[in-house]
Amino acid sequence: MTSDDQISISSLAHERAKKVMPGGNTRSSVYEAPFPLYLKSGKGAFVTDVDGNSYLDFQNNFTALIHGYDHAEVNSALIGQVGRGLSFANPTESEIDLAEILCDRVPFFEQMRFTNTGSEAVMMAIKAARAITKRPKIAKCEGAYHGNYDYVETSFDPIPADWQTGSAEAKAYNDGTPASVLAEVVVIPFNDVVGTERVLERHKQTLACVVIDPLPSRAGLVPVDPEYLSFLREFTARHGILLISDEVLSFRLSYRGAISTYGIEPDLCAFGKIVGGGLPIGAVAGRAETMQVFDPSRGKPPVAQAGTFTANPLSMVAGAAAMRALTEVEVERLNALGARLRCELNRVLAASDIRGNVTGAGSLFCVFISDREVKDYASAYHAWQQRQLLSRLMSLCRDEGVLLSRIGLGALSTPMTETEITMLAVQFGRALARLAEKTPSAAVA
Ligand SMILES: Cc1ncc(COP(=O)(O)O)c(C=O)c1O
Incomplete structure (x- = not known):
C-alpha cells in the first residue's frame, strides 16, 4: 500500500x-x-x-x-441518457419519474423540488419557511452540519466556552460571516428538551423554522431522542414555526427516510446524496400545501427557485435507477x-x-x-x-x-x-x- x-x-x-x-x-x-x-x-x-x-x-x-461503484442499472440509465442529451432548458420526464418514486415511498412527500446539492436543499427549505411564516430567524442544533449555506454553517464547531454558557448566540464558522447572519440564527442544544425549550421560548415570535438532523454526524452520529423530536414537533406546531428535517445524510436510515421511523411528520424535508445514484442532487419535499410556496403557476411565487443544472436528466435517471434498486x-x-x-x-x-x-x-x-x-x-x-x-x-x-x-x-x-x-x-x-x-x-x- x-x-x-x-x-x-x-x-x-x-x-x-x-x-x-x-x-x-x-x-x-x-x-x-x-x-x-x-x-x-x-x-x-x-x-x-x-x-x-x-x-x-x-x-x-x-x-x-x-450502491458502491459500477452499478449495472445506474450505468445503463446514464449511458442511455448520455445518448439522448445531457441537459436541456426544458423539463424532462426523468424528473417526474424520480419525484414519483420518492413521493410513493415517504408518506408525507406529496410534492418535491430538486436541487443540485444537499446544501441547496437546506437553503431552499429555509427560504420556504421564511416566506411562509414571514419571520426571519432559524434555530439549529449546536455542532450540526447542514451544508454550506451561510445561516446553517454557523455554530458548526462551537467550543466549550460557547456552549457551556447556555447562550443561544450563533458563532461564525467562516471568517467574514456578517453579524446580520449571526443575528438571524439561534442555537439549541441537541437532545436537551429543557435547554432547547428555554431558547425557543425566547425567540418563538421571530422564528421561521427549526432545522433538525435526526442523526447529526458532528454531534456524535447519535440518533435524535424520540422525546426531543416530539417536543420539537409539538412546540413548532403550537407557535407556527416550521420543522425542517435535514435528511441529506440520514435519508438512507429506512425505506421511508429518517424521521418517518419516529412516526413524526416535519413540514419540510431536505435530502439528497443517495437519491442521485452517485451524481449531484438535493431535494426538498413536503405536503402539497407547504410546497405551494414554490409554485410559479400563478405568477411570481413566494420563493422562486432556479438553477441551470437543477433536475438535470443525468442525476434524475441515475437517481431513479438507484432508488428502484434500493x-x-x-x-x-x-x-x-x-x-x-x-x-x-x-x-x-x-x-x-x-x-x-x-x-x-x-x-x-x-x-x-x-x-x-x-x-x-x-x-x-x-x-x-x-x-x-x-x-x-x-x-x-x-x-x-x-x-x-x-x-x-x-x-x-x-x-x-x-x-x-x-x-x-x-x-x-x-x-x-x-x-x-x-x-x-x-x-x-
Ligand atoms: C446533514 C447534512 N446536510 C447537508 C449536507 C450538505 O450536502 P451537500 O454536500 O450535498 O451540499 C450534508 C453533507 O454531508 C449533510 O450531511
Missing part, C-alpha cells in the same frame, strides 16, 4: 494540483496532508488508486454511493449489516489498547477515539479533540486497505456482505494495534 514517504503517483498528482488549486484542493473535507490518495476507478465495494492499490471503500463519497428488503439487509459492523468494531476496539467507540445507526457509522462514551455534542466534541489521533488511525486503516473518511465516518453499500464486515474488522484491528505501537499515549486517549 502507499505510504506517505514513498514517491507515488498520488503525491505527484498533488504537486500538480497545488499549482492550480489552493492547497491542491477544491473540497476542504477531502483535504489530507501531505497528500490525499488520488482515485482512478471503483467496482462494487472497492476502489483503485492511481498507483494501482485497491481498497475496500466505506467512504462511498461521504455516504452518497449506496428495495425495502435491501435497506433492511444493509441496516442489519450496519448493526453487526458497529458491534464488531466496538468489540475490536474494546480488545485493543486504544479507547474509543463506534456510533451510528442503520448503515452509517462513525469511529471516535475517546476515553468517554460518545452520546451527545459535548462528548463528541471531546472526541474531536483527538482528531490527530483519529486521522492517524484512518491513515493506518488506509494502509491496511480500507477507506473511511478522515472524520471516521463510514457507510455501507449494497455490494457489501458479511465478508466485507469481517475484512473491515480485521483491517481495523491491525490499524489499532499499529496506532497503539506508534503512539503509546493513545492508550489513554
